[in-house]
Amino acid sequence: MAKSSPKDINELMLRAHNMAGIRLADIAMDNQIAVPENLRRDKGWVGQLIESELGALAGSKPQQDFIHLGVELKTIPIDSKGKPLETTYVTVAPLVNIQGLTWQNSVVYHKLQQVLWVPVEGERDIPVGERRVGTPILWQPNVLQAQQLQQDWEEIMELIALGKVDKxxxxxxxxxQLRPKAANSQALTESIAEDGSIQLSNPRGFYLKIDFTQQILNNAFG
Structure with a gap:
């Protein structure tokens, strides 16, 4: 049973802090959600469970999870030393109809204006249900981080516009970073070719690199 959406950021953060130290199995039981044996076929399960517990609204829509609060939710699997175990997916990359698209009106920009990071134990030797939730972080990019994100996004989008997506x-x-984003390599979508025509390519997604999310965690927890 999905929870109602929080009225304000204080209520959201209270719910997030109340999860800290709790096992995923207990949160799943509270939400009447079955715990998978492993995450190989249920890669997004942890994120969906935390969304349900916190009352997120967006699902897979290209907008913030708590659009009325201006907050995006990201779960981040960490090891025993607090290091992120994988890159963090942000959103699907647009590969056609990108004339006039700027950093400030991009989905990446909007999703990363304010993020609620929820660390979760992610080491494979811990059964999924036994993994515990860590202390949440409400983060906004500082000036340097915002510049880095904008510069990377603009350089990647320029390559897409020049028809170099496959390079x-x-x-x-x-x-x-930009990476293929699809269940399998047979999935195809339209993209711009080098001669300006339309070609077919694998869908791509924007991801935050591990060093960047590690820095966010380090800054929060010293």
């Missing part, structure tokens, strides 16, 4: 690797970008 972009995960090494492009200091803090933000």
């Amino acid at each position: 972009i690797t995960a090494r492009h970008g200091e803090v933000l």
